[in-house]
Structure formats: structure tokens, C-alpha cells
Amino acid sequence: MxxxxxxxxxxxxxxxxxxxxxxxxILLLLVFFALVFxxxxxxxxxxxxxxxxxxxxxxxxxxxxxVTWEHYEKAFQIIPFFQYSFNTLLITVCIIVSNLLFCSMxxxxxxxxxxxxxxxxxxxxxxxxxxxSTVLLIxxxxxxxxxxxxxxxxxxxxxxxxFSGNFLGVVLPTAVSVFNILFMRSFFISLPNELGEAxxxxxxxxxxxxxxxYLPLAKPAMATLSVxxxxxxxxxxxxxxxxxxxxxxxxxxxxxxxxxxxNSVDYGPMMAATVCATxxxxxxxxxxxxxxxxxxxxxxxxx
Amino acid sequence: MEHSKNLFKHTKKTNKTxxxxxxxxxxxxxxxxxxxxxxxxxxxxxxxxxxxxTEAKFIGMDNYTRLFEDTYFLQSLWNICKYVLMYxxxxxxxxxxxxxxxxxxxPGIRVFRVLFYLPCLTSTVAxxxxxxxxxxxxxxxxxxxxxxLGLPACAWLNESKTAMMSIVIICVWSxxxxxxxxxxxxxxxxxxxxxxSASIDGxxxxxxxxxxxxxxxxxxxxxxxxxxxxGSFQVFDQIWVLTSGGPAHATTVPMYSIYTNAFRESQLxxxxxxxxxxxxxxxxxxxxxxxxxxxxLV
Numbered sequence: 001m002x003x004x005x006x007x008x009x010x011x012x013x014x015x016x017x018x019x020x021x022x023x024x025x026i027l028l029l030l031v032f033f034a035l036v037f038x039x040x041x042x043x044x045x046x047x048x049x050x051x052x053x054x055x056x057x058x059x060x061x062x063x064x065x066x067v068t069w070e071h072y073e074k075a076f077q078i079i080p081f082f083q084y085s086f087n088t089l090l091i092t093v094c095i096i097v098s099n100l101l102f103c104s105m106x107x108x109x110x111x112x113x114x115x116x117x118x119x120x121x122x123x124x125x126x127x128x129x130x131x132x133s134t135v136l137l138i139x140x141x142x143x144x145x146x147x148x149x150x151x152x153x154x155x156x157x158x159x160x161x162x163f164s165g166n167f168l169g170v171v172l173p174t175a176v177s178v179f180n181i182l183f184m185r186s187f188f189i190s191l192p193n194e195l196g197e198a199x200x201x202x203x204x205x206x207x208x209x210x211x212x213x214y215l216p217l218a219k220p221a222m223a224t225l226s227v228x229x230x231x232x233x234x235x236x237x238x239x240x241x242x243x244x245x246x247x248x249x250x251x252x253x254x255x256x257x258x259x260x261x262x263n264s265v266d267y268g269p270m271m272a273a274t275v276c277a278t279x280x281x282x283x284x285x286x287x288x289x290x291x292x293x294x295x296x297x298x299x300x301x302x303x
Numbered sequence: 304m305e306h307s308k309n310l311f312k313h314t315k316k317t318n319k320t321x322x323x324x325x326x327x328x329x330x331x332x333x334x335x336x337x338x339x340x341x342x343x344x345x346x347x348x349x350x351x352x353x354x355x356x357t358e359a360k361f362i363g364m365d366n367y368t369r370l371f372e373d374t375y376f377l378q379s380l381w382n383i384c385k386y387v388l389m390y391x392x393x394x395x396x397x398x399x400x401x402x403x404x405x406x407x408x409x410p411g412i413r414v415f416r417v418l419f420y421l422p423c424l425t426s427t428v429a430x431x432x433x434x435x436x437x438x439x440x441x442x443x444x445x446x447x448x449x450x451x452l453g454l455p456a457c458a459w460l461n462e463s464k465t466a467m468m469s470i471v472i473i474c475v476w477s478x479x480x481x482x483x484x485x486x487x488x489x490x491x492x493x494x495x496x497x498x499x500s501a502s503i504d505g506x507x508x509x510x511x512x513x514x515x516x517x518x519x520x521x522x523x524x525x526x527x528x529x530x531x532x533x534g535s536f537q538v539f540d541q542i543w544v545l546t547s548g549g550p551a552h553a554t555t556v557p558m559y560s561i562y563t564n565a566f567r568e569s570q571l572x573x574x575x576x577x578x579x580x581x582x583x584x585x586x587x588x589x590x591x592x593x594x595x596x597x598x599x600l601v
Contacts, residue, residue: 022508026407033401034418037480041421043444044433056442060451106330115323116316121331128334130589131342134537134558135582138565138575139341139348142355176333206322235426237540242566253428260432260544267436274429281424289417293484 041278048072048272055268071268072276078269079255081276088252091170091240092233098175099229100222106176107184108210112196125178133238136173141242144169165247170240174232180225187221188214220294227284227291234281252277349575359572366576376577379555380584382467386556387535387588389471394531395524398479402486403512416487423480427540434473435460435545460545463553470554473541478534482527489523490516525596529589536585557581 042062047055051068058065075081109115110122144163147153152160163169196209204212237253244250256277259270285292324331349366353359370376405416422430437444438459446456459469493516501511517524539558542548548555548563557577565574 023407023409026404026409029404030409030412030415033404034415036476037421038418039444040430040433040437040476041425043437047436058442060444060447102329102333106327109323109326113319113323113326116320118323118327121327124339125334128338128342130586131338132533132537132582132585134561135345135578136338136341137561138571138578139344140337141565142344142571143336143341172333173337175337176330178334178338181330206326210326231424235428237426237428237543238562241543242562245566253426256426256428256432257544260435267439270432271436274425274432277429278425281426285420285424292420293416293488 044271044274047267048275050268052268071272074266075269075272075276079258079273081255081273084250084252084255085277085280087167087249088234091167091251092230094167094171095174095233096226096229098171099177099180100225102176103180103225104184104188104215104218104222105210106181107186108188108214110181110185111188112193112214113206125181129178129182137238137242140173140239144172144243161246164243164245165249167249169243170236170251173239174229174236177229177232180228183225183228184218184221187218191217220291223288223291224294227288230284231281345575345578348572349579351572353572353575354569355571356569362572366573367580369573370576370580375552375555376557376560378552379557379560380580382552382554383536383538383556383584385467386471386538387532389468390474390535390538391528391531393471393475394478394482395528397475398482398527399486399517399520399524401479402483402490403516405483405487406490419483420480422477423484425477427477428544430477431473431541431544434476438469461550463549463551466546466550466553470538470541470545473545474535474538477541478531482531485527486520486523489520493519528592532588532592533585536581536588 046058046062046064048071049064049067049069050058051066051070054065110118141164145161146157147162148155148157150160151162151164151166153162154160163172191214195213199209199213200206235253236251237257240251241254241257244254256273259266259273348359350361350363351359352362352365401419405412405419425433438446440446440456440458440461443459445459449456458465460466497515497519498511501515506514537558538556539562542554542556542559543562546554548559558581561574561577561581564570564577
């Protein structure tokens with residue numbers, strides 16, 4: 001082997017080592033942050049399985065000595081877990097269905113139908129994205145509680161309680177989200193116009209063009225939209241706690257929050273409830289992981 | 304002949320307008336009733352003494368003048384400024400750096416992406432409860448780690464000095480994931496040839512991040528910053544679950560004040576005035592940020 005070849009090899013080895021060191025450093029950082037994000041969940045799972053005396057005295061042991069299910073039993077006694085889960089599911093499904101239908105219809109119209117007033121309506125919606133939910137909280141509550149001819153109200157919205165305490169009260173303000181309309185619009189714009197034009201020449205009505213031609217093509221966008229709505233519906237707290245203050249109908253987040261009332265230190269059942277509330281979302285995520293990430297990626301590139 | 308052609312064209316056009324409006328009708332109706340009308344109502348109500356039971360009475364600017372004598376509300380404005388100043392830079396900087404980290408080519412990167420995404424999946428209520436336990440002064444995981452490292456224990460949420468910082472930590476932890484994924488999507492759109500030519504020119508990794516990556520994802524930074532700003536002014540869930548505005552009003556934020564004024568003390572008009580102030584603050588900050596952004600781009 002020539003002297004030159006040896007020198008070249010030495011340089012290469014050095015470069016490889018530097019590259020290896022760099023990768024090891026990256027991995028180390030990744031592991032550290034993965035722990036930061038993962039350990040809180042794991043710790044709450046541990047706490048939910050530990051007997052009471054072990055919870056406070058366990059120290060930094062990341063494995064339970066004794067496994068018990070008593071906290072889960074207690075958590076299920078404190079709040080009607082299945083009832084609340086069902087309520088939340090009902091609300092979430094309604095939000096998903098209405099958003100899927102109405103937002104894709106509106107998004108399609110803005111993208112593919114040229115009609116009088118479409119620009120004005122679109123601009124109005126675009127502008128409304130700026131209004132923070134803070135401002136809407138109180139008047140939205142009034143609109144729903146004073147809704148005419150609902151929940152014992154008369155024509156002028158007096159006398160009854162309207163939609164407050166009713167699951168529709170939670171659904172209605174989120175039944176259509178402007179963001180989802182914009183999302184569907186930009187998806188339909190990316191589909192070719194020729195598709196509909198050919199069908200229209202053959203005499204198909206606009207409804208048929210939409211439902212039979214364009215909507216089937218929008219399946220991936222609709223999957224992403226469902227994921228948006230699922231997360232928003234399942235996890236929302238502020239609005240349900242405003243509109244469902246009265247009455248027996250409660251959602252899961254309200255049930256969870258009731259554990260912290262009176263500064264309770266009963267951490268076992270509290271963690272058991274959190275674990276149970278998180279599992280459904282985790283399952284959905286595992287099955288629809290692609291759409292979660294796609295949705296977020298969209299919201300970033302849209303800007 | 305000419306006339307009938309025009310007529311045909313005309314009916315076709317009105318027909319199209321009708322179908323268009325029929326398509327957007329359900330969405331537009333919802334938008335009108337649950338968004339636009341409430342927004343107008345909010346402005347109007349802020350000038351009344353409405354309490355939810357009796358007739359609303361117009362009282363002019365009284366609610367607004369009262370605001371500036373309300374020490375709790377002024378305290379909440381001060382608190383939210385502290386919160387925004389701590390939260391927004393942390394979220395923007397950390398999410399960018401962690402996205403760069405997740406964009407590296409190392410084995411198992413897909414698993415890491417899923418793990419980093421976990422906090423985004425739980426509701427803020429659930430994650431707040433987990434953190435309430437982690438930050439518990441006695442037996443909580445954080446203090447146990449501190450004592451294992453030989454550091455003094457911290458009271459976290461239980462002391463007014465550290466309460467807001469603790470809230471910031473929790474909020475950053477639970478909102479970081481979605482911002483990381485937004486950045487990651489932007490980073491993956493940067494063609495690798497850009498980096499290749501840079502490293503041929505001898506630019507180190509850190510310099511590449513600073514001089515190539517950062518300018519290329521500037522629009523994403525703008526988006527993340529805007530969303531973080533708007534969201535941070537409206538923080539509520541964590542406060543409600545963790546501190547109820549305490550200790551000693553150290554974590555009372557405008558949203559919490561609005562909620563209690565409106566739905567516990569039935570001062571809806573007054574709460575609307577508070578909401579308008581919060582709205583004006585958000586508007587002012589986003590306008591300043593947008594102007595600043597435009598100047599820096601030119």
C-alpha cells in the first residue's frame with residue numbers, strides 16, 4: 001500500500017468517526033426529549049397501578065412492586081365514566097359528520113362554482129378567523145340559551161333554557177368550522193375542472209357532479225378533516241363547561257376536571273381516570289397516524 | 304333570437320348563483336348565527352349592564368372605566384403579559400430546534416416522531432392533571448428528580464413566585480408537539496441539494512441551520528409565532544384545572560377572569576368589556592408582529 005493511500009484511509013476513518021460521533025449525539029438528544037415527552041404518561045400509568053402507600057413512597061422506581069386495580073374501580077365510582085365517554089363520543093361523531101358534509105359542500109362551492117356573492121361570503125369567512133374565541137364565548141352562550149322554540153323557550157327565546165344543558169348546544173357552534181371550509185376549498189382547487197365540465201355537458205346537475213365525481217376523490221382530505229374534528233371534539237373543555245353547566249349531561253373532560261375540585265390529593269383514581277380518557281385517542285392515533293401528521297403539515301403550509 | 308339567447312344566459316347565471324348559495328347555505332347559516340352575530344353582540348353587550356336576568360341597560364363606557372379600577376383584572380393583564388413573554392419564545396425556539404432534530408437521518412427516527420407527538424393527543428385537562436401530580440411538592444416526580452440530583456425542592460404550583468413558570472412549562476410541553484410537526488413538514492420541503500452544496504462549500508452543521516434552514520422556513524416561523532401569540536393570550540384550561548387563578552391571584556389570567564365574571568357572578572356585560580380589551584390586545588400584538596415581519600422580509 002502506498003503512503004498516499006494510507007493517508008487517505010486515515011482521513012476517511014477520521015471522517016467516519018466524526019460522523020459516528022455526530023449521530024450518537026443526535027440520538028442522545030432524541031432519547032432525552034423522547035423521555036421528556038413520554039415519562040409523564042408512563043408515570044401516571046404507574047401511579048394508577050400502585051397501592052396508595054407506594055404512591056408517595058416509591059421514590060424513583062420505574063416499575064411497580066405491587067399492581068392493584070383499586071384506583072380504577074374507585075375512579076369509575078367517582079364519575080360515571082362510560083356515560084361520559086358515550087356523551088363525548090356522541091358529540092364528537094355529530095361534529096365530524098356535520099363538518100364533513102357542510103364544510104366539503106361549502107369548500108366545493110367556493111372552489112368550483114362561480115356564483116354571485118361567493119367572493120363576499122368567502123372574504124367574510126376569512127376575516128372571521130381573526131376573531132378570537134374569547135370574544136364569542138358569552139354571546140354564543142346567549143344565542144344558544146335563548147334560541148327560539150327550543151328547550152321550553154317561546155318565539156322570543158324567553159321562558160326556557162334553550163340549548164344549554166343539551167348536547168346540541170355543544171355541537172352547534174362547532175358544527176361548521178371556517179378553518180375546515182378553507183381546508184376543503186384548497187383541496188378541491190387542486191382537483192381538475194375538466195372533470196366536472198365533461199359531466200355537466202352530459203347533462204349532470206351540480207349536485208351529482210359534487211356527490212358522484214368530486215366527493216369520492218376527496219377521501220384523503222376528509223379523513224384528515226375527521227381527525228381534526230375528533231381531536232377538537234374529544235378534548236374540548238371550555239365550551240362544554242359553559243353550555244353544560246346546568247343539567248346532568250356532562251362530557252369526559254368535565255368529569256376529569258371534577259377530580260381536581262377541592263384540591264383533592266387522591267392521585268391514584270385521578271391518574272386512573274386520565275389513563276382511561278387517553279386510551280381512545282391513542283387507539284385512533286395508531287390507526288390514523290398518517291392523517292394526524294398530514295393535517296398538521298397542511299395547517300403549516302397553508303399559511 | 305338575440306333576446307332569447309340573452310334570456311337563456313341570464314337564467315343560467317341565476318341558476319348557478321342559486322346552486323352556489325344552496326351549497327354554502329348550511330355552512331353560511333351556522334357561520335352567521337354562531338359566529339358573526341355573536342361577534343357583533345359582544346361589542347354591543349360590552350356597553351350594557353346585562354346580567355342574564357333583567358333587561359340590558361345601556362351604560363356607555365362605564366364597564367370600561369370600571370376595568371381600570373379593577374385590581375384583579377389589572378393583575379390578570381400583568382399576569383398574561385408575563386405568561387406570553389415566557390411561553391411564546393420558548394415554544395417557537397424549542398419547536399424549531401426539535402424539528403431540526405427530528406429531521407436528521409438516524410435509525411429509529413420514525414419511532415421518535417411518534418413519541419414526540421404524544422402530548423398533542425391528550426386533552427389539556429388530562430395532561431394538566433398528570434402534571435399536577437408530577438409537580439406535587441411531596442412525592443411528585445419532579446421534586447424527586449431534583450432531590451436525586453442534589454437540588455433543593457421546588458413548590459411549583461403552590462407558591463405564587465413559581466406558579467406562573469410552572470404553568471408555562473406545562474403549556475409548552477403540551478403544545479410543542481403540533482408546532483414541531485408544522486416545522487418538520489416545512490423542513491422536509493427544503494431540497495437536500497441545498498445542504499449538499501453548502502457542505503461542499505465547507506459550511507458546518509450549525510452554520511447551515513442558522514444561515515440556510517432558518518431563512519428558508521421563515522414563513523413557517525411567522526405562522527407558528529402568530530398562532531402561539533393568539534393562543535397564549537387565551538390560556539384557560541390549565542389555569543382552571545391546576546390553580547384556579549391562585550395562589551394569591553398569581554395565575555389569574557383574563558380568560559379566567561372573564562369566565563368567573565360571566566358565569567359565576569352573572570356580570571355578562573362587564574365580562575364582555577374584559578373580552579373586548581383582551582381582543583384589542585391580541586389585535587395590537589398581531590398587527591405589530593405582522594408589520595415587523597413585512598419589514599424584515601423586504
